[in-house]
Amino acid sequence: MQKINDVLFGLISLGLSRYLEDHSTKPLKEGLRITGAAMVNLRPSSGLQETTELMKNKSGSRWGNKFGMMLLPTYYHKGGSDPLQYLKKAKTMIDRKKLSLEAYFSYKIGYFVMKVLGAKVKLTVLFFPFASLLNYKIICNTTFTISNVVGPKEEFMIAGIPVTYIRATSTSMAHAITMHMVSYAGKADMQILVAKELIPHPEKLAKCFEDALLEMKEAALKIHSN
Structure with missing residues (x-):
């Protein structure tokens, strides 16, 4: 049974292949590897937590963020391939990643x-940004960032004004593509941030993702009807 993360990464894999096939200025090798970094929530209990519970001794809860990172490779394939193959490969890979300790070790x-070292390490009279450099090197050796956050399941209001959607993104990352998806009241909304010098047509990339999802849906309906 496929879950939303399987579908999300499957449509990203298919959408990237379609975009590169249509808009790449150079011929691409079949099976070209594209690696993304996925943020993983490592908290034992998801969702919001009461401040009083966080302040209790030995509560098991910690302040601030607690997330690890997983590297998710995808591969470029020319058009004509079965869209559901992307979904099957995504599910197989993500299932294996979930059983590994990759996200846990990256956090540790x-x-x-x-x-131990801090954000900056003092070497003689200079400060060496070790932690920053470590994160920067990981980001520079991957192509995109992806995250999926489960938001409120019911609609709510702020100061009497109904909230129609929740969107989040991050900037200043050394990535070609940054994608954040947040669900709210039964709907999922994905934000796409690109480096314009690498992807000059972000609206076409978004259209490729949309078409990829529709292709998967149509292929699944054909199998179900047969």
Whole structure:
């Protein structure tokens, strides 16, 4: 059974292949690897937590963010391939990643670096930004960032004004593409941020993602009807 993360990464894999096939200025090798970094929430209990519970001794809860990182590779394929193959490959890979300790170890390594060395390490008279450089190197060796956050399941209001959607993104990352998806009241909304010098037509990339989802839906309906 596929879950939303499987579908999300499947449509991203298919959409990227379609976009590169149509808009790449150079011929691409079949099976070209494109690697993304996915943020993973490592908190034992998801959602908002009461401040009083966080302040209790030995509560098991911690202040601030607690997330790790997983590297998710996808591969370029020319048109004509079965769209559901992207979904199947995405599910297989993500299932394996969930069983691994990759996200946990990435968090522990980052925590150790910040705890022991700090954001900057003093070498003689100079400060060496070790932790910052570590994160920067990881980002520079991947192509995109992706995250999926479960938001409120019911609609709510702020100061009497109904909230229609929740969107989030981040900037100043050394990535070609940054994608954040947040669900709200049964709907999922994905924000796409691109480096314009690498992807000059972000609206076409978004259209490729949309078409990829529709292709998967149509292929699944054909199998179900047969």
